Amino acid sequence: MEGSTVLAIFAHPDDESLACGGTLARLADCGARIVVMCASRGEAGSISEPALVPDGDLGRARERELREAAAVLGIAEVLVMNHPDGDLRWDHVPELHEEIVDAIRRYRPEAVITFAEDGLYWHLDHVGVHERTYTAVKSLGAQAPPLYYVTIPQGIMRGVIAAAHAQGGAPPDSSFWGIDPAAFGDGARPATFVVDVRDWAPRKLAALRCHRTQMGANNPIAWINEEEARRWLGVEHFRRSTLDAAAQDSVLERVGEPVALKLET
């Protein structure tokens, strides 16, 4: 995969690690250059511990956390845009569109990854980044690289919570950033292939935990061990968009396997 570039486009720092940190690390280990574009600095997020953001500039803290996570995953470049967290679906639409087009022209990725239509759990910023990426790739016509959508199927996040409880952590009503675990994958279109990242699960977990402002002591991800990460976060789910049906398979499909691959639960 030397010489291949994969561009992953997400909304906030931490999306990259949660959605497909294992795949990004696996591709990087295979020699691909991984570029992550983050549409916002995540300044509207929660703060798990005020001491982590002494100057109150959460966006700056999260950008720093993203760069730490990127280093763990072997991501070569991180492009942090500064669009308004919480309004990505409506604000700065032409600007973000142009930035995505420019990044594709500049990095010439063999594959582009972003959220599916469901934005992992119908987060409107995520849905907005899906829309911007789709239209940007589409605008390139025959020059467009293959576009892939990542989803988290139902049941995964409930499994993470159960694992955290088994470790004695996370309160009974715990959620992920206030999101009902049942919302993950709800109504999502099914994946068409998966990437086995069980051997990369420890790094995915470590990258997630770099996002310290988002990983308070009540977050189930703070509690699971590497074995549980392997079990619940060790397979990542993708679907290729229909924009480029004629294009050749990319690096992503070359590491992919049929969707029948299931973790033993």
Ligand SMILES: [Zn+2]
């Ligand atoms: Zn997000």
